[in-house]
Amino acid sequence: MTGIDRLTALCPPPPTAPSTDWPSTEQALGAPLPADYKQIADAYGPGAFCDFLHLCHPHAxxxxxxxxxxxPATIRAQLQHDRDSGTHPVPHDPRHLFVMGVTDNGEYxxxxxxxxxxxxxxxxxxxxxxxxxxYAYGGGLADFxxxxxxGRETVPLFPDSFLAQGAFFTPTAPAPTPVPVDTAPQPPTGRTVNPSDIRAWARAHGYDVPGRGRIPAVVLEAWEKDGNG
Known part of the structure; x- marks a missing residue:
């Protein structure tokens, strides 16, 4: 039994999911993607495991x-800044970190x-x-x-209630076309933005943001939607 077989047996996927042109996606990203990730994305589509863990998806x-x-590029740039400035420990070279998931609590x-x-x-x-x-796991995504x-592996960063309702997947409506590949650190205008400005905006709008380290994706998205991008 393969990794994707074990995953789908444990947590059944929805009946349908959008298809992705993986050769074009990988060509645009400039790198091949893990086979198990592509199988998971094709089987489940965009959505969340246990209403908590969202895998990034081209049709998100x-x-x-x-x-x-x-x-991915924005978080990598934030981590590189944290590592260079010593403001937040980063045990891995940020150049080798590629975001592919986010939790409702803000973990990546x-x-x-x-x-x-x-x-x-x-x-x-x-x-x-x-x-x-x-936290580190020494295997691929499907096995993780x-x-x-x-419940065989515990992620100390996740809440104790993570599996309170068992393993399930909730799909979200996919975007009709994939998001164009964007590998430049954002905010998306490409202009230089001081992270402290984003933190100040976030606090003024009721978001709980850390005083240092990376800025959660939900805050970046809300900041941009408010006309700051």
Whole structure:
């Protein structure tokens, strides 16, 4: 039984999901993607596991949860700044971190993209939404999801109630076309924006944001929708 077989047996996917042109997506990203991720994305489409864990998807309804949107480059740039300035511990080289998931609490899931060009060997990392802790899993995405959703693997960053209702997947309406590939750190205008300005805006609008470290994707999305992008 393959990794995707074990995952779908544990957590059944929805009856239909949008198809993705993976060769074009990978060509635009400039890198191949793990086979198990493509199988998961094709089987489940955009949505959330246990109404908590969202995998980034080319057909995600918002570009801040899109695999091809600004999130991966933006978070990588924030982590590089944290590492260079020493304001927040980053145990991995940010150049090798690719965001491919986000939780409702604001944790990010990453691929550790080493060795480059060998996505079948990439492993998983996650970091705490409002703290310094990191978590690492020494396997691929399908095995990670199966282990976590079955309760065999505990992610200390996730709440104790994560599996209170068992393993299930809730789909969201997909975007009709994939988000165009955007590999430049955002805000999307390309202009230089001081993260402290975004934090000040967020607090003024009732968002709880950390005083240092990365800015949650939901805040970046709301900041942009308010006309700041």
């Amino acid at each position: 309804p918002t570009r801040w949860v899109s695999l091809t949107g600004p999130l 899931l990453f691929w550790l993209t080493e060795p480059a060009g060998a996505p079948g060997k990439w492993t998983i990392a996650a970091n705490e939404a409002r703290g310094p802790r990191w 999801l199966t282990a976590v959703l079955s």
